[in-house]
Every structure is written in C-alpha cells, then in structure tokens.
Amino acid sequence: MTNKMIVQAFETSEFRARLDKARALMSKAGMDALVVTSQAEQVYLLGYEFFAYSPQAVLVTLDDDPYFILRKMDADTAADAGCWLPQDRVVGYAESCITGSGGEGAWEAIGRFVKDKVGASPRIGLEVSALGMVDYPKLVGALGVQEPLDASSLVETCALVKSERELLYMKEAAAITDRALLAGIDKIAVGTRHCEAAAAIMSVLCAGTGRIPGGPPPFLPHIRGGQFSNAPHQPWMDDVFAAGEQYFLELSAGRHRHSAPITRMAHLGPPTARRTNQHEGGLAGFKAALAAMRPGTTCGDVARAYDAAIRPYGLTRTSRIGYSMGVADISGPSLAPNDDTEILANMTFHLQSAFYERGERFLLSDAVRVTENGGEVMSTVPHTFFERRV
Numbered sequence: 001m002t003n004k005m006i007v008q009a010f011e012t013s014e015f016r017a018r019l020d021k022a023r024a025l026m027s028k029a030g031m032d033a034l035v036v037t038s039q040a041e042q043v044y045l046l047g048y049e050f051f052a053y054s055p056q057a058v059l060v061t062l063d064d065d066p067y068f069i070l071r072k073m074d075a076d077t078a079a080d081a082g083c084w085l086p087q088d089r090v091v092g093y094a095e096s097c098i099t100g101s102g103g104e105g106a107w108e109a110i111g112r113f114v115k116d117k118v119g120a121s122p123r124i125g126l127e128v129s130a131l132g133m134v135d136y137p138k139l140v141g142a143l144g145v146q147e148p149l150d151a152s153s154l155v156e157t158c159a160l161v162k163s164e165r166e167l168l169y170m171k172e173a174a175a176i177t178d179r180a181l182l183a184g185i186d187k188i189a190v191g192t193r194h195c196e197a198a199a200a201i202m203s204v205l206c207a208g209t210g211r212i213p214g215g216p217p218p219f220l221p222h223i224r225g226g227q228f229s230n231a232p233h234q235p236w237m238d239d240v241f242a243a244g245e246q247y248f249l250e251l252s253a254g255r256h257r258h259s260a261p262i263t264r265m266a267h268l269g270p271p272t273a274r275r276t277n278q279h280e281g282g283l284a285g286f287k288a289a290l291a292a293m294r295p296g297t298t299c300g301d302v303a304r305a306y307d308a309a310i311r312p313y314g315l316t317r318t319s320r321i322g323y324s325m326g327v328a329d330i331s332g333p334s335l336a337p338n339d340d341t342e343i344l345a346n347m348t349f350h351l352q353s354a355f356y357e358r359g360e361r362f363l364l365s366d367a368v369r370v371t372e373n374g375g376e377v378m379s380t381v382p383h384t385f386f387e388r389r390v
Helices: 012-028 039-046 072-078 106-118 135-143 154-158 164-186 194-207 273-292 299-313
Strands: 033-036 057-061 067-071 090-093 124-126 222-225 246-251 262-268 322-324 348-357 360-371 374-377 386-388
Touching (some): 012 033, 033 106, 039 057, 072 090, 164 246, 164 360, 194 246, 246 360, 273 299, 273 348, 273 360
Parallel strands (some): 033 124
Antiparallel strands (some): 057 067, 222 246
C-alpha cells in the first residue's frame, strides 16, 4: 500500500489529510504551532506505533511538515518503522536527557527545540491534559511561554470520524476479538482457574487469525464474577470458576492501535430469574441505543433511549453507556444524557449495557460503527447469556 515501508499502516495521503484537519482547528483557535504530547495522538498523526517509556512530542506548524522529537535510540529508526515523515524531520535528543547526567532533561530538550523553531510565541497550543504536574512546568519553562493555549482535545476531535481503512482495522480487530472471546468462554468450567481462560484469550489476541495478524491488545482481559465481581476494571485473579455464579469477559484485540472491545456473560448452570431479567433488560437497552445511534442525533439522545428501554424491567443505569474510541481505546465524547455531541456517520463507539451492584455485575458490550441506519455492531458473536454446564 506504500512504497516506503511495509509496516506503514496507512497511505501518506491519509496522514496528510489528518494533518490538514488539525491545522484547520489550530488556525481557528489562533495557534501558530501545536505541541502534541499524547501518545495516541502522535500515533494518529504520524503512524509510528509505540509504547514510549520516555518523553516525546510532535511539533505541528501551519505551513510545513511536522517534527517528531524523541529519544535518539528511537529517533534513529522511527522513519523505518511506520512513521511517514522523512528522517530529517525526526529529531533525537541525547541519552543524557534520560539518565540525568547532562543537566538538561527530556522535556527541556523538547521545549528548547520547539522554541528554536517557532520562537517564544504566546500562540503555541499544548495538550495540557496529557502532561503531569511535574512535566508541565518543565516543558512550558523551556518554551519560554507563560501560559500556552490549551489544545487538549484538538487532535482527538480530528479523529472522531473514521476513514475506511481505520474501519477495516477495527473490523479485523473484531474478528480476532470474537475468536479470543469464544476461546475464553470455552475454558470456563467448575474448578478451572481464571488464569487458564485468560491464557486462552491472550493466545488468540497475539496469534490473530489465519489471515489477520494479532498484535498488542489495548488492555488486559477482564474476567470477574462471584464475590469478586465488584471490580470491573481489574483483570483475572487467583481464583477458580464456581457453580451457580455468573462471570463477565471483557477483552479486545488490537490492529495498528485500533481496537474492537466486547463483553459477554457466562453462567455456570442455569441463571436465576433476576439475572435473566438483567440480561433481557440490558439487551433491550442495547438494541434501543443502537437504533438511536444515527447521524444528527446526540450522545445524550442515545443514552436517553437506553434508559427508556430498561425502565420496564425495573432497571436503572448508574454510569455512561459507552464512549467514542479510535487509536486510543477511550477517546472523545461519552454516551451520557448530558453530552450534546452530535453523532456523525462513521464515528465509532464502545457501547456498553451494564448494571453494577455489590457482588453482582452484568455487562454486555460491543464495538459499534455509526451508519445512516443506526449503529452497526462489528462483532458476530450473538448477544446471548452463555450457559456453561456444571
């Protein structure tokens, strides 16, 4: 797809189109330059897929190619490992900035480079929310700017509507995710350790399918149930599956940093009437949200449609029912009643139907693409309550 490097996941023209979107927003906000410090937004703009352990930034100006400033050992090979920029736009700072042996730290080196290129302009945009309390003053001090313009959501906004290739990668991730989920469910049996189900899932996430290579997942699989179901964002634990309990499995594959999360419930033995009602109500809400997820509606409209559908089952929602996703697995607006963000075609969401009670969890979720006819689920796994024999 490109004559530069096999590992470049998108055409250079797509990266330039993303850059044009960012520049338009920069100009509208009165920015001369933008310093991008969020890893996900750097991947979105440049295509260099990484999990950094040291500071790095992208400098975007209104009329020239960006600069990528990062640790020298990474900078030396970035242009050969997926980054579309030519090597002379990739700048490496010295190893002494990491070890502390040279006096200047990494953020100071990045700030100094930016200042040398654009001057101490008060019209520099900075992703403030991506910097910690220790890092922010170091970078701002080196920039020589008292108070930069806050550009925390600028690039994130550019990424809300997905291209066809982004959607393709998400569909590929969904195909791997489906296979991994079923492999995990297949391991659920009385007395089997949670870690064995997790191992089966991770094996598929890494291996992929015969046609689609696996990759690093965006998060570790979550396997919870029984008396330990109170922690929805923890992975598996040192426990075994028990008869009469229900368990949720939440996981996602990754394809070029694009994901397709899914959650399904499994029950060891026949589910209780209460749990069956939760499943039926949760599924009714999920379907109502899907139907409402059309261009021109808002995130709040979708959440309110969900609430109306679960009400006859005596159920109430206590959290948002999902969020936008892309290169980052959580990126953009929330599906919540107070979010008035307009929904557009080819936005993608992690749609969640969930009820949280102490000692009880019900979760059902899917990666969803917005179409003219409503939300389109990327998974092919049925929305069933998986009953396992005891």
